[in-house]
Amino acid sequence: MPKKKLLVLAGDGIGPEVMREAGLVASWLERERGISFDITEDLVGGAAIDAFGTPLRDSTLQSAKAADAILFGSVGGPKWADQPFDNRPEVALLRLRGELDLFANLRPSIAFDPLIDASPIKPEIIRGLDVMIVRESAGGVYFGHPRGIETLEDGSQRGINTEVYTTREIERVARVAFELARKRNNHVTSVEKCNVMESGLLWKQVVTALHEREYPDVTLSHMLADNCAMQLVKKPSQFDVIVTGNLFGDLLSDLASVLPGSLGMLPSATLGARTSDGRLPGLYEPIHGSAPDIAGTGAANPLAQILSFAMLLRYSFDLEEDAALIEAAVAGVLASGLRTADIMSPGMARVGTRVMGEAVLRELDKMVASRIPA
Incomplete structure (x- = not known):
């Protein structure tokens, strides 16, 4: 099996701490499952600003283009608040997505049974939640x-942003949703505002066709x-895959991320189009951010980073069995009662x-051992 080219960008805040645990899972896969990774590590975000004066060097961007997939940590923090707008740590992430043409952001919202009481939603509504x-x-x-802020003749100002979608842009993200649905429960819900927005009407027409x-x-x-938005709170079980535009996707994915009860548990992926040689470029990251308030304390939850790595295995490397193995190991650790501070509840072990990372490795060892005849 050829080596998988993986670019690791740990970033800022708790990024390096949680990335270390994901890296140990990758090492476990190499050792126990025979999966070979060609891993390149680089600085990004605030760490790159400190070292090089820019959040994303051109050389790092070239490494990203050459990689089969990117495992990303987090960027940003108050340390870099005074940076010019176009040199913020977050620019690195935006530029990576833009330069690699990563157009489909995948945000799963999954309720793990052991964490059901952490959700702000009633257990009977949230149990079994699995929405993409x-x-x-x-x-x-x-x-x-057009976009921007302009000054009018009377001295007042007007802010302008324009909602624009083309047939191509709608079709390519809808294809991602349909393909995902075929591997899940075979149901896509297309979301827009066709009743008041022409772009929404086009969205509906293109997806339907x-x-x-x-x-x-x-x-x-x-x-x-x-x-x-209302139905996600009222009856989330009706959804399998939701496909929507950038603005509504931003709002709905944040709403859905609260349903399971902890941002520290949720991974994400941003995918591009499959290349002529069969590669599916993607950037995979947890959604919890850099959490600078707990950076360096050893309190961060590494599970979202580990689950982001599982998504990477599934989508960019087509390693479904290994991705499912990691997800099952995470579920097993939670069932054992271990908790980081963000998901702590009475009676559990903090x-x-x-x-937490070591516990995932032990659970992987147990699961593999149980599959081998004595």
């Missing part, structure tokens, strides 16, 4: 033109964005970053 939100992440109102042409085997339903 596919957010178009390269277009829409965040990137449309693509479904009829290429994915008639997948169940397709349509929902207005405001109703979707542990730090390294102990």
Whole structure:
């Protein structure tokens, strides 16, 4: 099996701490499962600003383009608050997505049974939650033109942002959603505001036509964005894959991330188009951010970073069995009662970053051993 080219960008805050635990899982896979990684590490975000004066060097960008996938930690923090707007740590992430044309952001929202009481939603509503939100992440109102702030003749000002989508942009992200649904519960909900926005009407028309042409085997339903927000709280079990534009995806994925009860548990992926040689470029990261207030304390939850690595294995490397193995190990550790501070509850055992990571490795060892005949 050829080596998988993996670029690791740990970033700032708790990024290096949680990335260390994901790296140990990668080492375990090499040792126990025979998966070979060609790993390159580099600085990004605030760490790169401190070292080189820029959040993303051109050489790092070239490494990203040459990699099969990118495992990203987190960037940002108050230390770099005075940086010019175009040199903020977060610019590194935006530039990576833009330069690599990563247009489909995947945000799973999964409720682990051992953490069911951590959710702000009633257990009977949230139990079994497994929703995938596919957010178009390269277009829409965040990137449309015209945009800006202009001064009017009377001296007042006007802010302008433009919602723009083309047929191509809608089709390519909808294809990602349909393909994902085929591997899950075969249901896509397309979300827009076709009742008040022409871009939403085009979105609905294009998704419907693509479904009829290429994915008639997948169940397709349509929902207005405001109703979707309500339904995610009221009855999230009705959803399998939700596909939507950049703005609504931003809002709905944040709402869905609260349902399981902890941001420290949630991974994400941003994917591009499959290349002619079969590669699926992607950037994988936890959604919890750099958490500078706990950086260096050893209290960070590494599970979202580890689960992001599992997503990387599944989507960019087509290693479904290994991804599922890691996810099952995380579930097993939670079932054993171990908790980091962010998911702590009465009667559980509070542990730090390294102990939680070590527990995942022990659970992987147990699971593999149980599959081998005595």
